[in-house]
Amino acid sequence: MSNGKKMNLSLKIWRQADKNSAGEFKDYTVNNVSPDMSFLEMLDVLNEELIIKGEEPVAFDHDCREGICGSCSLYINGRPHGPKRGVTACQLHMRSFHDGQSIVIEPWRANAFPVVKDLIVDRSAFDRIITAGGFVSVNSGGAADANSILISKDDVEYALDASQCIGCGACVAVCKNSSASLFVGAKIAHLSRLPQGSPERHKRAINMIKQMDKEGFGSCTNTEACAAECPKEISMDVIVTMRKEYMKAIKEME
Amino acid sequence: MELNAKIPQGDLKDKWSYYKGNVKLVNPANKRKYNLIVVGTGLAGASAAASLAELGYNVKSFCFQDSPRRAHSIAAQGGINAAKNYQNDGDSVWRLFYDTIKGGDYRAREANVHRLAELSVNIIDQCVAQGVPFAREYGGLLDNRSFGGAQVSRTFYARGQTGQQLLLGAYSALMRQVGLGKVKLFPRYEMLDLVVVDGRARGIITRNLITGAVERHAADAVILATGGYGNLFYLSTNAKGSNVTASWRSYKRGALFANPCFTQIHPTCIPVKGDYQSKLTLMSESLRNDGRVWVPKRKGDTRKPMDIPENERDYYLERKYPSFGNLVPRDVASRNAKEVVDEGRGVGESGFAVYLDFADAIKRLGVDEIKMRYGNLFDMYYQITDEDPYKVPMRIYPAVHYTMGGLWVDYELMTTIPGLYALGECNFSDHGANRLGASALMQGLADGYFVIPYTIGNYLADHRPDGLDINAQEFETVEKEVNDRVGKLLSVNGSRTVDDFHRNLGQIMWEYVGMSRNEGGLKKAIKLISELRDEFWKDVKVLGRNEELNQSLEKAGRVADFLELGELVARGALNRNESCGGHFRAEYQTQENEALRDDENYCYVAAWQFKGDDQLPELHKENLKFEFVTPSQRSYK
Amino acid sequence: MGWFIKFIDSSIGKKIVMALTGLFLSIFLIAHLAGNLLLLAGDGGVKFEEYANFMAESGNIPVRIVEIALFILLIYHIINGIRITSINRKARNIKYKKVDASANSTFFSRFMIQSGGIIFIFLVIHLRSFFFPYRFSHPEITMYEAVKTAFENPLYSGFYVFAMVLLAFHLNHGVQSAFQTLGLYDKKITPIIKKTGTAFAIIICLAFAIIPLYFLMGMGE
Structure with missing residues (x-):
């Protein structure tokens, strides 16, 4: 049982009315924070206090609060999802902070992820990249028996390591180049490793990378910050796989 | 109102085949003239939108999240059942059907559940073809595990992230159709009401969650796949945004709400x-x-x-x-x-x-x-x-954790409003009074990939596309009602936050309409909820404007609907003088404190009809006939 | 050829070009170092002069071809690097208030353009001191004497050593990164590549840096 003491924290939070307004940092204090609270619950408490005072609450994206939906998008004290590795902000608990600490909370910063309001950004660029090729072209019905395709355990485990990406965008947020390579690489690695995804692997690599570049993400310079901060701990390997797929696809380029 | 479930004729195992063989079809060239609306992008919604677009229909897909991939199906952990019998351990479609109907404490329709069991095998094939990385054995074949007390290993899984992998599969199919121009995506849009024209569901009114713009969308049919209402209890395993608004608004427009008191507590x-x-x-x-x-x-x-x-x-x-x-x-x-x-x-x-x-x-x-x-x-x-x-x-x-109750649907998944369909957790259809583990994913995908693509044609074939104009009077009226409601929420300017009310409602629900219910408690809950609802409309504090991203306003609308639903759930529980599955009435238990079902008096689907804000809802009964299995008392001693 | 332009102009193509040119330049460093180490032969520059004259000979066609290729690749490496950096910087107009970069990446990986920039300045000075005079004209003093004079100046030697430290930083990230960019990444092999890359960076740059120190300490004859 944790009997941690209650904490008082000072927060510096980015406030921005909408996409077209200029934003600024505002200072807040939250008192009596329990170390067992999640980071988002701490923000809930702040918002409740703000509403009662008649001040507009801080807008932030969140939904499942169990680390899988990928909605969380908070840059906390200079790191996406805060100081703990392998967790999203909703799974980050206040015991990772100490009494009297000041915490800077910013939205993801990337031109491809424009701020919508306060800490909420528009990540539809990711959806458009998937639309460009992050799928297997099969219609519903008519699929062969599932066991007619043999897939080695290694291949399926590799595919699953990659496909567990939650699309949160922490990789873009932390990358000094705002590169989306880990996200794009994860989908390319997942599908190219499986026989189902192989027939259109070249087309997929070309189209997804073309879309990635078009959205205004930077390019990967192998700092590996994305893999270090990915809440699902997706490996750099997927980026390397993406490049290999792209190189193999060269013969299909027009 | 006569509730006709439209169960096809024939032996249980032939009903779905018979249906498919006799259903009306829409000519491929005509499909592109139909516009369909799908609300929700979880397993049921994404699979339905993708499958319908593949057939050639024009689909508009709505979700309140910033991306369709974030729907709460993503959080399902354990797995998905299918009667593949890959393990050679005696599984069969019949056995999956039987386990499901028994697990639901004999409060589900035989024909629906059997169809679900039949389709379970196609789901696995479909998902594997999409590239869903289900667990494999060393030989390369699919692995299974046992789950939820079943005596066979029929659960397919992808580590503890099966829901995520299945949803990403459905999402990728959906995005492919977006790329092909057959689906138009509306993320960060919330459906706030249903538009019924000449007795048919013809469109929805939405709010753009970024700009606050209230918009009209017309269609030839509307499909809801908006999930369950577990957040009625404030604390639940549902996502924070999960809500009942789409279903509830449809209920208030004439769709019957079935078995609201069947809630599952994990x-x-x-x-x-x-x-x-x-x-x-x-x-x-x-x-x-x-x-x-x-x-x-x-x-x-x-x-x-x-x-x-x-x-x-x-x-x-x-x-x-x-x-x-x-x-x-x-x-x-x-x-x-x-x-x-x-x-x-x-x-x-x-x-x-x-x-x-x-x-x-x-x-x-x-x-x-x-x-x-x-x-x-x-x-x-x-x-x-x-x-x-x-x-x-x-x-x-x-x-x-899950709500078995939901909008009443017939065998074709159509609600009592013609042209309005409900898929997945937001309908009531397949789990009776208690859902078995690893069956929710199965139902969502069966409905979306394999049921709605057939059944919707049967309806559309009788209704030619008429290019209904969104300037029709009915749209105008409903839009005005939506705007008035939003305006009202913003103008109360009381002293309590939305979350405060929601928490309060949750406490009442958990205390009196939770795991164990009794007559006195339920009556008290009905009174408390109604008082809380009055207080809400007098004292809620929602800051900001409509014309902006306003998360308090979003929540307020959802909680307002929960405050109405809560009462219906309590009324449903009060009406059902028996204990079955997730519904336990303390008065009705065996001497050993087990659930005591009353098949003589309560072997029916309780479908409630909205009669007006000041009126009590009217109960309609769909009697359940068990022709192929015999209900028995469950005992685990 | 449209496809080729598209390929090398894509975000990944640009990086592949960066990796290939970088690796070529790294190989050049080995050859260049091997020649320069003749300065330490202790023979008053006899062997070094032989080597220098051989390399500067206009009729030495293979060397001339490699020389041109080297300059083209070097310039491409620089321009491409600047382009990548500029695109990458433009991908984030509004910067973070607080960045805890050391929590997730190495110092070396984050400052490639800066280390590259200083190496470029060094190269300009370096080429002006030795390459251009001896390649295109015939100065009165021997190249060995020119080197000796330059390196006996503490300022010049100091800058040379400083540039070598930055070259080591640049190579430390660059070499292993190039292998990753070209598709070599493996749980077992990558740690070896990373260590080898670091060792390469240290050995090459240390060896280069010994030369000015050798003359600075008056050991050149």
Whole structure:
């Protein structure tokens, strides 16, 4: 049982009315924070206090609060999802902070992820990249028996390591180049490793990378910050796989 | 109102084939003239939108999240059932059908459940073809595990992230259609009302969650796949945004709401820590395979668990159910936890928890084996509670997890409003009074990939596309009502926050309409909810404007609907004078404190019709006929 | 050829070009170092002069071809690097208030353009001191004497050593990164590549840096 003491924290939070307004940092204090609270619950408490005072609450994206939906998008004290590795902000608990600490909370910063309001950004660029090729072209019905395709355990485990990406965008947020390579690489690695995804692997690599570049993400310079901060701990390997797929696809380029 | 389920003729196993063989079809060239609306992008919504677009229909797909990929199906852990019998252990479509209908405590339709079992095998094929990385054996074949008390291994899984992988599969199919121009996507849009024209569902009114713009969308049919209403209880394993608004607005426009009181409470969740708690986290029920559930024998025993000697512990499930022990079904395990907590023997700071102890299992199997079986769950528990379950017993408590009730639909998944369909958790159809583990994913995908593509044609074939104009009077009227409601929420300017009301409602629901219900409590709940609702409209504080991203306003609209639904759930529970599945009425139990079903008087689907804000809803009964199985009393002693 | 332009102009193509040119330049460093180490032969520059004259010979066609290729690749490496950096910087107009970069990446990986920039300045000075005079005209003093004079100046030697430290930083990230960019990444092999890359960076740059120190300490004859 944790009997941690209650904490008082000072927060510096980015406030921005909408996409077209200029934003600024505002200072807040939250008192009596329990170390067992999640980071988002701490923000809930702040918002409740703000509403009662008649001040507009801080807008932030969140939904499942169990680390899988990928909605969380908070840059906390200079790191996406805060100081703990392998967790999203909703799974980050206040015991990772100490009494009297000041915490800077910013939205993801990337031109491809424009701020919508306060800490909420528009990540539809990711959806458009998937639309460009992050799928297997099969219609519903008519699929062969599932066991007619043999897939080695290694291949399926590799595919699953990659496909567990939650699309949160922490990789873009932390990358000094705002590169989306880990996200794009994860989908390319997942599908190219499986026989189902192989027939259109070249087309997929070309189209997804073309879309990635078009959205205004930077390019990967192998700092590996994305893999270090990915809440699902997706490996750099997927980026390397993406490049290999792209190189193999060269013969299909027009 | 006569409720016609439109069950096809023939033997149980031939009904779906017969239906498919005789259903009306829409000419491929005509399909592109139809516009369809799909609300929700979870397993049911995404698979439906993708499949319908593949057929050639024009689809508009709506979700309130910023991307369709974030729908809460993504959080499902355990797996998906299918009667493949790959393990050669005696599974069959019949057995899956039988387990599901029995698990639902004989409160579901035979024909629907059998179709679900039949389609289960196609789902796995479809998902594998999409590239869903289900677990494999070394030989390259698909692996299975047993789940939810089934006697066969029929559950397909992808680590503890099956829901995520299935949803990403459906999402990728959806995005492919977006790329092909057949689906138009509307993320961060919330459906706020349904538009009915000449008795048919012809469109919806939405609010753009970024700009606040209230918009009209017309279509030839509307498909809801908007999930369950577990957040009625405030604390649940649902996502924070999960809500009942689309279903509830449709109910108020004439769709019947069936079995609202059938709510599922999952026994193994991480207990509540403090008032600030916003959400409950589920721990897979597989933990009960090796963990032992206990509480101290003595009331108010505050010693540390390790300091309580063996003879002062009460392993109550093992004591009361010697043959099933810790593996009793979800509803039984949950109810017993509540019982010991009510006796004052709960553990932890709040007293609202019981121990799930792995000490014996670790002694028997070793830490490494336990780590291999449950490592990720133990890590998650540690992350949230800061306690090491390898050393200290876990504390668990039941939490609201799933709602079997929902919009009434016929065999074709059409509600009582022609042209309005309900898929997945938002309908009531397949799980009766209790859902088995790994069956929710199955139902969502069956509805979306394989049922709606057939059944919608049967309706559309009779209704030529007429290019209904969104300037029709009906759209105007409903849009005005939506705007008025939004305006009203913003103008109250009271003193209590939306969350405050929601928490309050949750407390009432949990206390009186939760795991164990009784007549007095339900009547009290109805009164309390109605008072709370009045107070809400007098004293809620919603800041800001409509014309902006306003999360308080979004929540306020959802909570306002929960405040109405809560009463219906209580009324439904009050009406059902029996105990079955997730619905336990304390007055109706066997001498051994087990659920006592009343097949003579309550073997029906209770479908409620909205009669006006000041009127009581009207009950319509769809009698359930069991032609192929014989209902029996469940016993786990 | 449209496809080729598209390929090398894509975000990944640009990086592949960076990796290939970088690796070529790294190989050049080995050859260049081997020649320069003749300065330490202790023979008053006899062997070094032989080597220098051989390399500067206009009729030495293979060397001339490699020389041109080297300059083209070097310039491409620089321009491409600047382009990548500029695109990458433009991908984030509004910067973070607080960045805890050391929590997730190495110092070396984050400052490639800066280390590259200083190496470029060094190269300009370096080429002006030795390459251009001896390649295109015939100065009165021997190249060995020119080197000796330059390196006996503490300022010049100091800058040379400083540039070598930055070259080591640049190579430390660059070499292993190039292998990753070209598709070599493996749980077992990558740690070896990373260590080898670091060792390469240290050995090459240390060896280069010994030369000015050798003359600075008056050991040149």
